[in-house]
Amino acid sequence: MSIMSPRISVSFLFLLALVLSSGQLLASDELKRVVERNNVAKVAAVVEAINVQNRIVTLRSLTRDASVVMEVGDEVRNLDQVKVGDRVVVEFLEAMAVDLKKGGGMTPSAGAGSAAARAKPGDKPAAMLGGALEVVATIIGIDADEPSVTLRGPEGKVIEVLVQHPEKLAGVDIGDQVIITYKRAVAVAVTPSPIK
Helix, strand or coil, rough: CCCCHHHHHHHHHHHHHHCCCCCCCHHHHCEEEEEEEEEEEEEEEEEEEEECCCCCCEEECCCCCCCEEEEECCCCCCHCCCHHEEEEEEEEEEEEEEEEEEECCCCCCCEEEEEEEEECCCCCCHCCCCHEEEEEEEEEECCCCCCCCECCHHCCCEEECCCCHHHHHCCCCCEEEEEEEEEECCCCEECCCCCC
16 A cells, blocks of 8 residues: 555655755855755654644654644645544655855855645645755854854844864865755645554
């Protein structure tokens, strides 16, 4: 038995590809990837209680002794089809990358984008949502003893960031720039219930 319908699986893979794909900035030979982290998790749960009128759903994890009560927004179609005992599969993806551009030359900026899909009317409830945030900031200070860097981002905002791997500061200079990209996706699908 498939955990997600083929349409949902293909859509989710497309969404993951969109969220994981590198922007035009990364195509440049002038950038060096200095940090990259990815986290993917899949959680299976069963619907413990549902209030369709108030759009409140209680889910109990199938792998842990834990429940969560959540309010479901109007963007989720076909909620009236969900019943106590239905299985729900939730897939999460988070990715972060930091690229270094020697010598700067870019304008500090911030941008965000998103993608979404949901079930057709009458189908089992399912939804996918993904988003990305990209920030370009200039290194205005380096403290090798801390170790940290001070960044000036969009609108002149300044922040100090601790560096987990001090060896990555070798060759980094004031005036260099970083492109920080954070991407996130989640997909939820109701699967056939094992409870009759």
